[in-house]
Amino acid sequence: MxxxxxxxxxxxxxxxxxxxxxxxxxxxxxxxxxxxxxxxMARMYDDAETIQxxxxxxxxxxxxxxxxKNLILENTxxxxxxxxxxRNQVLSRFxxxxxxxxxxxxxxxxxxxxxxxxxxxxxxxxxxxxxxxxSEELLKMKDDGGKCYDLLALFYFESRTMxxxxxxxxxxxxxxxxxxxxxxxxRLKEQVFKRIQ
Amino acid sequence: xxKLTTQHIDQIRNYFLAETKEESNALQRNIAPYFLSGFLIExxxxxxxxxLDEERLRSIGKSMGAEEHINSLKEIxxxxxxxxxxxxxxxxxxxxxxKLLNVNNKIFNEEIEYYSNLxxxxxxxxxxxLKKKFQLIEGQxxxxxxxxxxxxxxxxxxxxxxxxxxxxxxxxxxxxxxxxNDSTRTLGSKNRNIWRPIAIAASIVGFIxxxxxxxxxxxxxxxxxxxxxxxxxxxxxxxxxxNLTENQKIYEVREQRLLGFxxxxxxxxxxxxxxxxxxxxxxxxxxxxILLNEFDNVKENxxxxxxxxxxxxxxxxxxxxxxxxxxxxxxxxxKKSLILNISSTDSIFGIYRYSIKGNKFLISVNLNNKFYNxxxxxxxxxxxxxxNEKDLDELKKIEDWYKIINNPLNCVxxxxxxxxxxxxxxGRLGPVAGIWKLDNYIEAWDDKKIISVDSxxxxxxxxxxxIFYNKYKVCDIDKGFQGEKAEKDxxxxxxxxxxxxxxxxxxxxxNCSVTSEVSFQNKNHFEIEYFxxxxxxxxxxxxxxNIRIKWRFKWxxxxxxxxxx
Numbered sequence: 001m002x003x004x005x006x007x008x009x010x011x012x013x014x015x016x017x018x019x020x021x022x023x024x025x026x027x028x029x030x031x032x033x034x035x036x037x038x039x040x041m042a043r044m045y046d047d048a049e050t051i052q053x054x055x056x057x058x059x060x061x062x063x064x065x066x067x068x069k070n071l072i073l074e075n076t077x078x079x080x081x082x083x084x085x086x087r088n089q090v091l092s093r094f095x096x097x098x099x100x101x102x103x104x105x106x107x108x109x110x111x112x113x114x115x116x117x118x119x120x121x122x123x124x125x126x127x128x129x130x131x132x133x134x135s136e137e138l139l140k141m142k143d144d145g146g147k148c149y150d151l152l153a154l155f156y157f158e159s160r161t162m163x164x165x166x167x168x169x170x171x172x173x174x175x176x177x178x179x180x181x182x183x184x185x186x187r188l189k190e191q192v193f194k195r196i197q
Numbered sequence: 198x199x200k201l202t203t204q205h206i207d208q209i210r211n212y213f214l215a216e217t218k219e220e221s222n223a224l225q226r227n228i229a230p231y232f233l234s235g236f237l238i239e240x241x242x243x244x245x246x247x248x249l250d251e252e253r254l255r256s257i258g259k260s261m262g263a264e265e266h267i268n269s270l271k272e273i274x275x276x277x278x279x280x281x282x283x284x285x286x287x288x289x290x291x292x293x294x295x296k297l298l299n300v301n302n303k304i305f306n307e308e309i310e311y312y313s314n315l316x317x318x319x320x321x322x323x324x325x326x327l328k329k330k331f332q333l334i335e336g337q338x339x340x341x342x343x344x345x346x347x348x349x350x351x352x353x354x355x356x357x358x359x360x361x362x363x364x365x366x367x368x369x370x371x372x373x374x375x376x377x378n379d380s381t382r383t384l385g386s387k388n389r390n391i392w393r394p395i396a397i398a399a400s401i402v403g404f405i406x407x408x409x410x411x412x413x414x415x416x417x418x419x420x421x422x423x424x425x426x427x428x429x430x431x432x433x434x435x436x437x438x439x440n441l442t443e444n445q446k447i448y449e450v451r452e453q454r455l456l457g458f459x460x461x462x463x464x465x466x467x468x469x470x471x472x473x474x475x476x477x478x479x480x481x482x483x484x485x486x487i488l489l490n491e492f493d494n495v496k497e498n499x500x501x502x503x504x505x506x507x508x509x510x511x512x513x514x515x516x517x518x519x520x521x522x523x524x525x526x527x528x529x530x531x532k533k534s535l536i537l538n539i540s541s542t543d544s545i546f547g548i549y550r551y552s553i554k555g556n557k558f559l560i561s562v563n564l565n566n567k568f569y570n571x572x573x574x575x576x577x578x579x580x581x582x583x584x585n586e587k588d589l590d591e592l593k594k595i596e597d598w599y600k601i602i603n604n605p606l607n608c609v610x611x612x613x614x615x616x617x618x619x620x621x622x623x624g625r626l627g628p629v630a631g632i633w634k635l636d637n638y639i640e641a642w643d644d645k646k647i648i649s650v651d652s653x654x655x656x657x658x659x660x661x662x663x664i665f666y667n668k669y670k671v672c673d674i675d676k677g678f679q680g681e682k683a684e685k686d687x688x689x690x691x692x693x694x695x696x697x698x699x700x701x702x703x704x705x706x707x708n709c710s711v712t713s714e715v716s717f718q719n720k721n722h723f724e725i726e727y728f729x730x731x732x733x734x735x736x737x738x739x740x741x742x743n744i745r746i747k748w749r750f751k752w753x754x755x756x757x758x759x760x761x762x
Contacts, residue, residue: 023330030331056331060324068287068320128314135318156312157319159287185279189311 011078018066021158030059033079037086044090054093058085130196137191141184148184155181201263206273212237213244213277216284218291236261244274245296248304275304282308286316612756615660619757629669629691629698632756633659642728642745658755661691671702691715700725721754 014032017025034055041051062082065071073081142149147169154160154168162174162181171177201209208228215221228237239257247253254274258267281294282305290298297305612632619630635658641649660672671689689702689709697716702709709730715723726749 026327026330027334030334052335056328059331060327063327064320064324130310131314131318131321134314135321138318138322152315153319153322156283156286156315157323182276192311 014078015066015073018063026063029063029078033082036079037082040083041086041090054086054089058082058089061085133192133195137188141188148187151177151181151184152188201261201266206266206269209237210273210276213273214280241293244277245293245302246300248302278305278308281305282312285309286312612658615662616756629661631661631754633661633752633754635659636751638749640747640749642747643743723752725750
């Protein structure tokens with residue numbers, strides 16, 4: 001067994017890794033539960049591509065819930081939780097579709113009974129003009145190179161401390177990182193408001 | 198009356214931007230006089246309830262003698278809103294935030310909207326990143342499936358070929374011969390009827406096999422022609438493989454799939470970052486070849502060269518060769534990231550294969566894959582994610598090595614590690630490397646006279662360790678010198694220039710002016726002295742402006758002992 005897998009042997013370790021924005025943890029999470037969920041959904045719906053798409057969304061929901069909503073799975077496993085998200089998504093998406101197979105309660109085994117937050121908030125399409133502008137300006141920052149994008153993401157998205165950011169982005173100390181963060185934020189805001197006005 | 202200073206302004210800023218109640222209380226204690234005077238309370242009340250009342254802000258500032266800091270107070274106000282808006286977005290509600298949420302503060306509401314939007318944008322970007330990652334994983338599984346299918350196809354081809362070879366021999370034998378004659382027959386005359394259908398079936402199978410083989414031959418011809426075209430392309434780029442002599446070691450490396458090709462008409466140079474190279478078998482082999490092969494070559498080809506210079510020379514020539522391929526390349530072991538700067542004249546596509554010809558490093562390309570544009574600064578993720586344990590161990594070892602020789606701030610972690618290293622290198626580290634005890638003291642000089650001498654009691658162990666090309670790092674291992682966490686405020690080197698060793702050092706704020714020549718050969722003691730540079734002297738609190746401080750170091754070798762040396 002590889003060391004990467006060995007690092008995430010327990011569910012707790014995987015959840016901790018996901019919480020810490022570790023890419024490998026997300027990969028392990030995705031790979032580990034895929035087969036079961038896909039088989040589980042295949043009993044309800046035929047289209048393999050759609051099922052895969054649903055599974056990917058479900059994993060993203062789970063990852064977001066762990067990261068931003070402090071999801072704690074005490075009495076249930078990740079697999080069960082994911083099954084429930086997948087089941088709900090399949091049922092909701094294809095309730096009226098003829099493609100949906102007839103399923104019995106026995107088919108929906110091993111699922112989580114409590115109400116779960118299983119939908120991605122409506123962020124997928126950045127509809128508002130402001131969101132589009134912020135997104136474009138951020139991506140411009142990213143394309144320009146430099147550390148601004150990563151710095152802002154670490155601070156505003158991952159809620160990292162300045163010490164962590166300084167170490168990660170190789171600033172000499174937290175104060176420098178903080179000053180740089182302010183400069184980046186100011187630059188972004190100026191660009192955004194200039195365009196909005 | 199109290200007058201605000203710039204330092205106070207910084208403290209006030211920190212107070213308003215405190216993350217926790219504890220932090221806020223501690224900061225409040227720092228600026229107690231201002232807090233007690235009600236200044237901070239008044240300021241906070243203004244920030245919360247009257248965000249646009251600039252006149253009142255001026256009046257409060259004036260009362261504290263802070264007229265010249267009004268702009269700073271305005272900045273603090275803005276930062277305060279930003280800070281609380283961020284806390285609101287990530288779901289941390291504190292007392293101030295509650296108050297702000299209960300009043301209609303226009304500026305704060307705008308901040309909340311802005312940070313909510315920012316947060317949404319980052320989440321969207323993260324979702325897109327995850328989605329891409331998952332799709333990449335799916336793509337990878339498909340590639341694996343194809344590879345497995347190809348492998349099975351090959352096995353099947355080999356099997357069919359072998360059957361065909363056997364059937365060639367059998368073709369010369371008449372079908373009737375397959376039927377046992379009476380003398381060999383053991384099952385009686387009735388069995389003749391059993392063998393006949395088998396013989397017919399065998400000839401049908403033979404026919405099918407022959408047809409299959411002809412079809413495979415045709416496929417192989419197409420495949421060979423494709424490979425020949427590729428080889429032609431490779432040869433044009435890198436020269437023919439046939440030019441290799443038998444003695445030259447070839448490190449054939451697994452293909453490393455990277456996405457993309459360089460499309461850099463507009464850019465003068467291109468930077469490509471290959472991330473997560475823990476999974477890059479190509480890089481592992483590449484490093485292994487650089488580090489191990491070079492050492493092996495020295496060992497095998499030049500047994501007399503038992504010194505580090507020869508080895509480091511080889512490494513250096515390889516490094517130069519690499520630099521001639523890429524403008525620059527850097528490997529960051531922390532990010533596990535290889536950054537290649539490729540010159541604008543190069544075009545590199547699709548699948549890369551690393552190989553080492555002698556001491557040369559090649560990248561070959563395969564054109565039969567999907568390509569994606571790589572723009573300036575693109576990040577490439579290798580498709581292979583998890584290596585087997587052996588590879589990871591190997592990578593770990595090489596990375597440790599690589600960290601040490603490529604980063605002048607790094608060193609060995611402990612005396613034991615040095616002993617082990619020294620032993621493994623079979624004394625090839627040269628005369629400087631070793632563990633040295635250092636005794637140092639400082640002299641204070643005033644107008645060319647010594648006015649005092651202070652001995653620094655702490656006698657510590659130092660390792661002098663080869664880092665790169667005739668250069669040695671002085672590492673203070675007593676102070677828990679830990680690889681990357683090297684102290685960055687002081688570094689010192691010994692560098693070999695002709696037959697002499699030159700000591701040079703660097704403080705965080707200044708260079709040492711010393712360039713003492715030191716003779717190490719068969720010497721177990723030496724001394725170095727220098728005056729502390731001006732910028733550092735300014736950091737030393739002293740009343741006497743004419744004072745100069747001389748630092749003297751006495752070194753004594755403790756390992757290897759003179760008899761071992």
